[in-house]
Amino acid sequence: xxNQQPSRVNQILDLLVEEVEERMRAHRxxxxxxxxxxxxxxxxxxxxxxxxxxxxxxxTRxxxxxxEQPPEPEPEPEPLPVPPGPPHAARxxxxxxxxxxxxxxxxxxxxxxxxxxxxxxLPESAALVIRDGLVVxxxxxxxxxxxxxxxxxxxxxxxxFEHFDFTWGDVHIVEDGFxxxxxxxxxxxxxxxxxxxxxxxxxxxxxxxxxxxxxxFEAEGHVWEDVRFVSCSYLRDLPDGETVPPGSGPPxxx
Amino acid sequence: MNNLAxxxxxxxxRHQFFAEIRDGVExxxxxxAMLISxxxxxxxxxxxxxxxxxxxxxxxxxxxxxxxxLATLVVCAPTLYFFxxxxxxxxxxxxxVTLILAAITxxxxxxxxxxxxxxxxxxxxxxxxxxxxxxxxxxxxxxxVGVTFLSQGMRVVSAGGKEGAGARRNVVxxxxxxYAFVGSQMAWTLRPFIGAPSMQFELFRQLGGNFYANIxxxxxxxxxxxxxx
Numbered sequence: 001x002x003n004q005q006p007s008r009v010n011q012i013l014d015l016l017v018e019e020v021e022e023r024m025r026a027h028r029x030x031x032x033x034x035x036x037x038x039x040x041x042x043x044x045x046x047x048x049x050x051x052x053x054x055x056x057x058x059x060t061r062x063x064x065x066x067x068e069q070p071p072e073p074e075p076e077p078e079p080l081p082v083p084p085g086p087p088h089a090a091r092x093x094x095x096x097x098x099x100x101x102x103x104x105x106x107x108x109x110x111x112x113x114x115x116x117x118x119x120x121x122l123p124e125s126a127a128l129v130i131r132d133g134l135v136v137x138x139x140x141x142x143x144x145x146x147x148x149x150x151x152x153x154x155x156x157x158x159x160x161f162e163h164f165d166f167t168w169g170d171v172h173i174v175e176d177g178f179x180x181x182x183x184x185x186x187x188x189x190x191x192x193x194x195x196x197x198x199x200x201x202x203x204x205x206x207x208x209x210x211x212x213x214x215x216x217f218e219a220e221g222h223v224w225e226d227v228r229f230v231s232c233s234y235l236r237d238l239p240d241g242e243t244v245p246p247g248s249g250p251p252x253x254x
Numbered sequence: 255m256n257n258l259a260x261x262x263x264x265x266x267x268r269h270q271f272f273a274e275i276r277d278g279v280e281x282x283x284x285x286x287a288m289l290i291s292x293x294x295x296x297x298x299x300x301x302x303x304x305x306x307x308x309x310x311x312x313x314x315x316x317x318x319x320x321x322x323x324l325a326t327l328v329v330c331a332p333t334l335y336f337f338x339x340x341x342x343x344x345x346x347x348x349x350x351v352t353l354i355l356a357a358i359t360x361x362x363x364x365x366x367x368x369x370x371x372x373x374x375x376x377x378x379x380x381x382x383x384x385x386x387x388x389x390x391x392x393x394x395x396x397x398x399v400g401v402t403f404l405s406q407g408m409r410v411v412s413a414g415g416k417e418g419a420g421a422r423r424n425v426v427x428x429x430x431x432x433y434a435f436v437g438s439q440m441a442w443t444l445r446p447f448i449g450a451p452s453m454q455f456e457l458f459r460q461l462g463g464n465f466y467a468n469i470x471x472x473x474x475x476x477x478x479x480x481x482x483x
Binding site: 088089100104108117118129131 | 312
């Protein structure tokens with residue numbers, strides 16, 4: 001019995017190896033129906049031990065040929081199929097690119113009616129480049145300033161704001177006290193005139209201030225490009241303020 | 255997605271990749287795959303940069319950043335090819351272009367890997383000058399690794415021709431300097447990529463000044479020496 005035990009184990013192992021090889025071949029290329037050939041195979045000469053009986057009974061292949069017989073020529077092993085799709089690093093890179101694309105889209109979606117996005121939501125004052133044309137407004141102050149020639153100038157009215165073609169998109173909200181670091185220049189006014197009247201008025205604080213003459217006009221640093229033409233009725237409806245210069249008498253009506 | 259597989263080859267098996275370029279194996283396919291990958295990565299990084307300003311700037315930078323690298327390639331590739339030819343190289347223009355594109359692709363991959371960091375700083379800081387310098391730093395690192403890759407590739411690809419090998423190495427070094435100067439000037443010409451927060455969106459900004467002076471000014475402002483006006 002002891003002498004036979006190793007040969008039985010060998011036979012079982014041979015059967016196992018053959019079966020595995022057969023299955024691998026079947027995976028690589030579908031075999032033609034071989035059931036009849038298998039059924040013709042003789043039963044194993046020696047019954048396996050009881051505990052191994054069940055697995056061995058499932059084998060339909062005969063035990064390996066004796067060592068004296070020449071081994072059957074094995075088919076050339078085919079290369080394993082390459083898994084489809086790019087390798088790991090490339091796949092990871094593709095996912096990273098996709099995630100970045102999603103992130104870029106998300107941070108560019110406006111989340112309020114002013115068009116603020118996540119990417120531009122931080123307080124802007126630290127990011128500002130101070131240059132001519134920069135429009136700022138301190139958080140708790142209604143006044144809007146524009147930077148011109150090294151100074152910040154107060155834009156004295158909404159008419160002036162519109163006249164100089166500013167939009168709310170141009171206004172950068174800065175923290176209180178931001179302007180303390182800079183020199184404040186003369187306010188930026190808009191000058192109003194109507195076609196039917198020779199008089200020019202300066203709009204300031206919602207009131208029209210008559211500019212007495214050309215000399216005063218120039219002395220105040222105004223230029224003709226700042227004069228905005230409006231209807232005379234609009235000008236008449238505006239309340240009168242102090243004349244420029246003050247004390248020049250009652251202002252004429254347009 | 256299969257175009258990305260070439261990146262795996264470049265990063266993991268560069269010697270085989272260089273050997274294939276030397277032997278002229280599938281250069282057309284390689285060039286196409288690298289072009290697609292690098293354009294996609296540059297566009298993404300450009301979009302991240304431009305997000306600091308506005309949606310228009312995001313789109314503009316996504317287009318302009320790939321353009322920057324490809325235009326620099328077009329401008330600089332003939333110089334490398336003809337100088338190599340003079341000093342005894344037997345490489346074709348396609349081999350040269352493939353090598354330079356490989357360097358550009360490595361740069362693009364590194365930029366993409368830096369993109370989450372840049373995005374993080376975009377969302378957590380608001381210093382324009384800092385953000386600009388951060389990007390200059392990222393481009394410097396990615397660019398240096400890219401040209402190192404090119405230098406290695408040139409050594410492998412031109413290993414066959416011993417004649418003038420030393421001179422060709424010097425040509426590559428010199429060419430890298432030219433490439434850096436052309437690239438920086440091209441970037442200056444195509445700016446803005448980030449967009450100053452106080453300015454309206456512009457597709458191209460007026461010429462004037464230069465890249466290096468601007469960097470010094472930005473460093474000066476970050477260190478508190480002066481305010482950019």
